[in-house]
Amino acid sequence: MKRKWGVVLAAILCAAVLAGCGGVSKAPAGGGSGDGASSLPAQVQKIKDAGVLRVGVKEDVPKFGYLDPAKNVHEGMEIDLAKRIAKEIFGDESKVQFTGVNAKTRGPALDNGEIDMVIATFTITEERKKSWNFSDPYFTDNVGFLVLANSGITSWKDLDGKTIGVAQSASTRAALTEQAEKDGITVNFMEFATYPEIKAALDSGRIDAFSVDQSILWGYKDDKNVMLPDKFAPQDYGIATKKSNTELAEFVNNIIKEMKASGEMDQLYEKWGLK
Known part of the structure; x- marks a missing residue:
């Protein structure tokens, strides 16, 4: 009889320990948690450890990437996309460092490691895909x-x-x-x-x-x-990452896919008056 109660007690204690572990949490679309206890891919974790997401953006394209000279603030749809990715990584959309790029400088800035990604009206072409990773299109x-x-x-x-x-x-x-x-x-x-x-x-x-x-x-x-x-x-505009950063590219693409599926991308179009 004592042996039977011992088995029951052991089972109860085991269940209590498992319950205390909090169960399994659902990870965000990008694969990270944004709250510290993450299962982030190594290349994304490296960005998190650095404390800031470095993004190349346009500064002369109203509604997409624009540096307002009066307020010295970046604004536009692509700026919001960068903040959305930062929120997925850090749980804080402000942890973004913007670097102004143009059609000539954005690729080299990726290649030399100056930035982590480009969100700058970067058209996806077969030729460019030989040099950089691109997400699914976020605008056409x-x-x-x-x-x-x-x-x-x-x-x-x-x-x-x-x-x-x-x-x-x-x-x-x-x-x-x-x-x-x-x-x-x-x-x-x-x-x-x-x-x-x-x-x-x-x-x-x-x-x-x-x-x-x-x-x-x-x-x-x-x-x-x-x-x-x-x-x-x-x-078709896509988010570009360094060719070797395949984990980061997949992480970003998962976010784009979720934003499209949830209607969040459509909300950005409406916010910035884009068709």
Whole structure:
């Protein structure tokens, strides 16, 4: 009889110990806990140990990545994405260090370890995927054109023989070159380091059109210029990480997937007036 009660007592004590362990908690979409007791992948844990997520962002693209000169604050959809990832890692969205990048500098900044990831209207292409990891697309846009309102240019084919301003190292030039060949027209290009420089060149008449993704162009539209109705080459934006950081890439992609599935991504589109 004593032996039977001993077995029962042992079972009760075992159950109590297991209950005290708190059970199994559900990990967030990215695979981390954000509260300290994590099962974060090693590459993500390294960022957490460093105490800050370093993200390359645009600073001249209203609604996506923009540094407000009056407030000295970064804002835009891509800024919010960076904060969302930081919250997943640290439980605190403020633990982000933003570094301004452009189409020419964002890749090298990843490669040399200056930043952990790029969220900067970075179009996913097969060629670029050979050099960096990309998440699933978080936004899709098309290449468009701004021209001066008094230029007489009303369509893409009116740009035959004209000069188009594009960003250095952007995919725009290749997309338009291919389209021009299809349509039997000839266009010339002038490259610039930043979007404000392209806009200034358009305003001064040094170029005939400013071409980049339409959502970016809307941030530079004013009463001096008009958007042409033509649009080409859908551009999928993805979050880029260093090619060797496969664990970090998977972690980020899981967050993007959950944001899409939950409707959180749609809320960001609405917040920033994006279509």
